[in-house]
Amino acid sequence: MNLIYHIVSATDWAEQEHLPDYSADSLQTEGFIHLSRQEQVNDTLNRYYRSVPDLLLLHVDADKLTHELKYEESTNKALFPHLYGPLNKNAIVKIDELN
Template sequence: MNLIYHIVPAADWQKQAGASTYEAPSLQTEGFIHLSTKEQVAGTLSRYYQDVPDLLLLHVDTGKLTSELKFELATNNEAFPHLYGPLNKEAVVHIETL
């Protein structure tokens, strides 16, 4: 099982609790959902979520994804996973409270 991770405020995740998929705000504004590899999670947290309370870390099995996954270079020349469509919740194998 290959895992990637998505950081989400608990309130955002809970707003879509009844749906079979999750759509992060970035899907509308940027066209994809931001994800991270295990090695990238700590850096993503410190850069973008330092002052955000009540976060969840979604553990996502790449083999179960139904939307297209691409690894693309960010501004720091590091390849990050981007999901081009909704995140189907069957692919979320664990939810960790941060």
């Protein structure tokens, strides 16, 4: 299994829980959904979500994604996975609470 990860607020997740696909706000504003490799999750949490409560970590099997996944360079020169389309929920294998 080729796991990648997405951080989402519990509120945002609950609003789309009944849908077959998940669309992060970044899909509309940037054209893709931000994801992380396992070793990038803690840095992403510390950089962007330090004071955000009620977060969930989605464990995503990249091999089951139905839209294009690209690894692209970020501001710190690291390669991050970006999903160019909604996240099909059947690719999510586990959800952890991050509180």
